Amino acid sequence: MCPGDKTQTRRIDEILEKVRASGGRVTPQRVAIIKAAIASDHPSVEQVYQAVRVEFPMTSLATVYKTLSMLQEMGQAVSLGSSDDALHYDLLTPDPHAHALCLRCGRVRDLPVSTLPDMVSEASEVADGWRLTRRIDFWGLCDDCAHEAAPAEDRTERA
Numbered sequence: 108m109c110p111g112d113k114t115q116t117r118r119i120d121e122i123l124e125k126v127r128a129s130g131g132r133v134t135p136q137r138v139a140i141i142k143a144a145i146a147s148d149h150p151s152v153e154q155v156y157q158a159v160r161v162e163f164p165m166t167s168l169a170t171v172y173k174t175l176s177m178l179q180e181m182g183q184a185v186s187l188g189s190s191d192d193a194l195h196y197d198l199l200t201p202d203p204h205a206h207a208l209c210l211r212c213g214r215v216r217d218l219p220v221s222t223l224p225d226m227v228s229e230a231s232e233v234a235d236g237w238r239l240t241r242r243i244d245f246w247g248l249c250d251d252c253a254h255e256a257a258p259a260e261d262r263t264e265r266a
């Protein structure tokens with residue numbers, strides 16, 4: 108068992124606890140959705156759906172959507188779009204964090220921007236009682252796609 112598995116198991120338990128605490132039902136299907144969403148890196152709703160259907164063939168895409176958006180409302184999931192217009196989710200890291208999305212291949216990764224938590228707390232301070240969720244995305248080309256886009260030229264920018 109690698110350390111990543113432990114983190115995932117702990118995170119699954121944490122989410123289930125929050126669901127119970129908020130009066131939500133913890134059904135085997137919900138557990139499967141949460142597990143599937145945590146098992147891969149920023150999966151799309153479709154990917155979670157396909158994974159859950161292996162064990163629960165009766166699961167509908169709508170149920171997967173509903174469960175993930177419920178978790179988002181609880182502050183336990185972060186949703187983000189991608190270049191393929193698919194909605195992706197991050198359940199592993201609910202804390203404020205920024206994402207980088209590749210416009211060409213749809214890859215998503217976390218960006219550990221250190222000033223972000225400050226920005227998020229300042230935003231809620233100035234929001235006049237609004238209950239906000241956040242989504243901070245950066246768009247562009249991933250390292251692989253950037254390489255492909257500029258194979259010959261050296262595009263190093265110089266001031």
Ligand SMILES: [Zn+2]
Nearest residue numbers: 209212249252
């Ligand atoms: Zn890419």
Ligand SMILES: [Zn+2]
Nearest residue numbers: 197200216217
């Ligand atoms: Zn993330």
